[in-house]
Amino acid sequence: MDNGDGRLYKFAYVIDGDAYFFTMDEQSRVATNQTYEGLASFMRKCLFSVLSVGPIPAHIAFIMDGNRRYAKRWNLAVGEGHKAGYWCVMSLLRYCLEMGVKYVTFYAFSIDNFKRPPDEVQLLMNLLQDKIEEMLEKKSYVNQFGVRVCFIGNLKLLSEPVRVAAEKAMKATVNNSKAVLIICLAYTSTDEIVHAVEESCKEKMNEVQVPNGRKVSNGVIHRVKEGGKVNGVTETYAHISCNNNFDGEAALGTSAHSNGNSKRVEKVKRENGTVNHAVASSGFVEESGKQQQKIPQLKLVDIEKHMYMAVAPDPDIMIRSSGETRLSNFLLWQTTNCPLYSPAALWPELGLWQLVWAVLNFQRDHYYMEKKKKQGCVGFSGLDSLDHTTMDEKSFVAAANKTFGRLTTFLRKCLFSVLSVGPIPAHIAFIMDGNRRYAKRRNLPVGEGHKAGYWALMSLLRCCWEMGVKYVTVYAFSIDNFKRSPEEVQTLMDLLQEKIEGLLDKESYLNQAGVRVCFIGNLKLLSEPVRAAAENAMKATANNSKAVLSICVAYTSTDEIVHAVEESCKEKMDEIQVPNGRKVNGVIHGVEEGRKVNGVTETDVHKSCNNNFDGAAGTNEASNGKIERVDKVKKENGTVDHEVASNGLVEEVKVNGKQQHEFPQVKLVDVEKHMYMAVAPDPDIMIRTSGETRLSNFLLWQTSCCPLEAPAALWPELGLWHLVWAVLNFQRTHHYLEKKKKQV
Numbered sequence: 096m097d098n099g100d101g102r103l104y105k106f107a108y109v110i111d112g113d114a115y116f117f118t119m120d121e122q123s124r125v126a127t128n129q130t131y132e133g134l135a136s137f138m139r140k141c142l143f144s145v146l147s148v149g150p151i152p153a154h155i156a157f158i159m160d161g162n163r164r165y166a167k168r169w170n171l172a173v174g175e176g177h178k179a180g181y182w183c184v185m186s187l188l189r190y191c192l193e194m195g196v197k198y199v200t201f202y203a204f205s206i207d208n209f210k211r212p213p214d215e216v217q218l219l220m221n222l223l224q225d226k227i228e229e230m231l232e233k234k235s236y237v238n239q240f241g242v243r244v245c246f247i248g249n250l251k252l253l254s255e256p257v258r259v260a261a262e263k264a265m266k267a268t269v270n271n272s273k274a275v276l277i278i279c280l281a282y283t284s285t286d287e288i289v290h291a292v293e294e295s296c297k298e299k300m301n302e303v304q305v306p307n308g309r310k311v312s313n314g315v316i317h318r319v320k321e322g323g324k325v326n327g328v329t330e331t332y333a334h335i336s337c338n339n340n341f342d343g344e345a346a347l348g349t350s351a352h353s354n355g356n357s358k359r360v361e362k363v364k365r366e367n368g369t370v371n372h373a374v375a376s377s378g379f380v381e382e383s384g385k386q387q388q389k390i391p392q393l394k395l396v397d398i399e400k401h402m403y404m405a406v407a408p409d410p411d412i413m414i415r416s417s418g419e420t421r422l423s424n425f426l427l428w429q430t431t432n433c434p435l436y437s438p439a440a441l442w443p444e445l446g447l448w449q450l451v452w453a454v455l456n457f458q459r460d461h462y463y464m465e466k467k468k469k470q471g472c473v474g475f476s477g478l479d480s481l482d483h484t485t486m487d488e489k490s491f492v493a494a495a496n497k498t499f500g501r502l503t504t505f506l507r508k509c510l511f512s513v514l515s516v517g518p519i520p521a522h523i524a525f526i527m528d529g530n531r532r533y534a535k536r537r538n539l540p541v542g543e544g545h546k547a548g549y550w551a552l553m554s555l556l557r558c559c560w561e562m563g564v565k566y567v568t569v570y571a572f573s574i575d576n577f578k579r580s581p582e583e584v585q586t587l588m589d590l591l592q593e594k595i596e597g598l599l600d601k602e603s604y605l606n607q608a609g610v611r612v613c614f615i616g617n618l619k620l621l622s623e624p625v626r627a628a629a630e631n632a633m634k635a636t637a638n639n640s641k642a643v644l645s646i647c648v649a650y651t652s653t654d655e656i657v658h659a660v661e662e663s664c665k666e667k668m669d670e671i672q673v674p675n676g677r678k679v680n681g682v683i684h685g686v687e688e689g690r691k692v693n694g695v696t697e698t699d700v701h702k703s704c705n706n707n708f709d710g711a712a713g714t715n716e717a718s719n720g721k722i723e724r725v726d727k728v729k730k731e732n733g734t735v736d737h738e739v740a741s742n743g744l745v746e747e748v749k750v751n752g753k754q755q756h757e758f759p760q761v762k763l764v765d766v767e768k769h770m771y772m773a774v775a776p777d778p779d780i781m782i783r784t785s786g787e788t789r790l791s792n793f794l795l796w797q798t799s800c801c802p803l804e805a806p807a808a809l810w811p812e813l814g815l816w817h818l819v820w821a822v823l824n825f826q827r828t829h830h831y832l833e834k835k836k837k838q839v
Contacts (some may be wrong), residue, residue: 116252141733142451143194149458150185152411154198155191155450156433158425159184160416161441168441174218179443181226185236185575190450192240192274200277200639202425206252206286210838220254223280225365227260231267241273247403248282249290277407284427285763287403292660294401299393395657404429412457414450416442420788421832424799428653431792432468434460435803460787496800510819517826520779522566523559523818524801526793527552529785529809535807547811549594553604558815560608560642562822565686572794574620574654588622591648599635609641615771616650617658631797652795653772662769772797780825782817784810800836 118366166176246261409429418439431692436453534544614629786807804821
């Protein structure tokens with residue numbers, strides 16, 4: 096082949112040992128490529144026509160993993176691996192658009208990637224800039240298919256040229272409506288949740304209105320005129336915050352079980368005023384004499400509409416290359432019901448057939464998934480619905496244990512001794528799925544399936560603790576299970592109560608093994624007998640320290656995050672102290688500043704957690720920066736200057752020009768310590784039975800670096816060998832995962 100002039104190409108073929116040569120000019124080569132492309136396009140159309148008989152996913156998300164390993168395998172430069180990955184993106188995007196997929200999301204660059212070497216980060220930034228600019232060309236797929244491009248993430252962390260190119264691309268394609276391409280840059284799911292909480296708090300602050308008052312954008316209310324009188328006011332504190340007004344369960348259908356409205360109010364002191372302010376313990380001004388206005392509550396739907404990914408519905412399929420089953424802090428909030436497909440191919444090797452196989456799996460499970468969504472059965476239970484155990488079965492189990500117990504124990508010890516040569520996971524989490532299908536498959540009553548699930552749970556717990564696993568977590572009952580029929584819910588509550596009380600028997604394995612039992616979730620939603628039984632079990636095993644069993648009851652991960660935000664805000668409000676002031680639930684009374692109090696005409700001490708939520712723990716330097724604008728609190732004869740930052744938090748109190756106090760910030764670590772699952776470290780392995788790869792709103796926050804094992808066995812069929820296989824896979828990838836965690 097002669098590539099000297101770029102126009103002539105020579106090929107050879109052999110017949111009976113003789114070589115024959117022919118040349119192909121540029122025109123012939125183009126014609127050949129067009130023919131090949133036309134044939135390939137026709138075959139794809141035929142294939143996609145067959146697929147269209149079934150449901151086509153509306154949204155497919157990709158985690159691109161393996162560019163550097165691809166380059167290393169083929170002895171290429173790292174940049175060449177990323178370029179090969181780009182062409183894979185273009186190919187898969189085209190296939191998705193031809194198939195009829197409306198939304199396609201790619202995880203291109205994580206916030207944690209900034210911790211890579213500076214040279215590699217700069218290389219990626221330059222490559223990103225070049226490829227984003229290529230998207231704007233008229234011949235690109237983006238323009239051919241009418242695709243709107245959205246760049247998702249904390250774009251302020253990107254270099255200036257890349258950010259400008261991204262903004263230009265979004266502006267140029269804003270009117271395209273046939274499909275949406277979402278590229279996640281400088282993105283992590285935890286940063287997205289933090290951003291949504293900030294924006295939701297800010298929005299609700301701006302909705303607060305006081306009669307005849309003037310409201311500024313940061314929520315501080317000035318010139319409050321009430322009852323026609325302003326003079327004579329000695330202390331007026333309009334404390335506005337979002338901490339106790341965070342209604343996270345309204346979107347989950349459980350608002351009737353919420354904590355209720357607080358009844359305690361604080362009266363704002365006045366000398367001669369005629370208006371009483373009732374300030375609820377949540378910090379919001381509820382009434383002024385007569386009830387004037389209800390303050391809106393912050394609900395889960397408010398957070399979701401401020402997510403970066405609010406531009407698209409939740410993904411129907413998540414595809415991660417390289418055979419990895421971790422989500423790597425990507426779309427944790429949005430993937431509660433999304434199956435994960437993880438082909439072994441590296442990202443540049445991913446092609447049409449892997450995509451088609453993922454869609455076929457989606458179509459196979461689509462009816463079942465839709466049925467589960469309608470039922471609201473996102474969480475599955477093994478411990479949640481256990482039937483009574485007959486005396487005959489107990490006798491049989493006792494006899495079997497007596498005969499084979501010592502032998503099986505010895506064999507397990509030998510096996511676990513071999514496994515202990517490698518790292519043993521500290522925490523294993525189980526999503527128990529398949530009890531009812533197990534019973535249906537064997538023509539048994541549903542109760543028999545749950546009973547088999549109970550024995551499977553007890554057996555696996557014993558294996559875990561003999562292996563040396565310190566923490567075991569099981570998903571027993573989801574908040575969404577309350578959407579089932581009242582009769583079924585009541586039956587489940589009765590069964591839960593019975594089995595929880597059974598855990599307290601002196602002869603139970605939990606007491607013999609010294610296991611502390613923790614019930615995780617919004618226990619206030621449970622019936623009174625079940626809640627009392629759970630509290631008794633936790634109290635009775637509080638001093639056990641050999642292992643910890645966490646049973647998630649009335650739990651979803653989104654509810655857990657909402658709870659943690661509430662408690663973090665409340666804690667930080669309680670930490671705020673003003674010199675010589677008295678604090679009650681974050682509302683400050685009796686403040687004496689600069690030895691002068693008289694003469695204060697307007698004092699608004701506005702404290703909230705909304706814009707002071709430091710979520711990107713490793714990226715403070717790239718955050719929004721310090722806010723320079725301050726509002727001075729007006730005084731007539733006072734000698735103290737209050738500097739109130741525009742984010743609403745009192746940053747400094749200066750007396751005669753000297754700094755007196757700084758108020759703490761709400762950081763990501765504050766939220767994490769208030770999680771229900773703060774009793775245990777993040778899981779090392781997540782195991783879900785029945786071959787499902789969804790997390791079902793379980794431990795979304797904690798599983799960003801946790802591999803998912805999805806054996807095909809139903810929950811009652813899960814046994815020792817499935818557990819051993821999961822641990823072997825963990826040991827195989829342990830070094831790589833630990834390296835990733837250190838980078839994060």
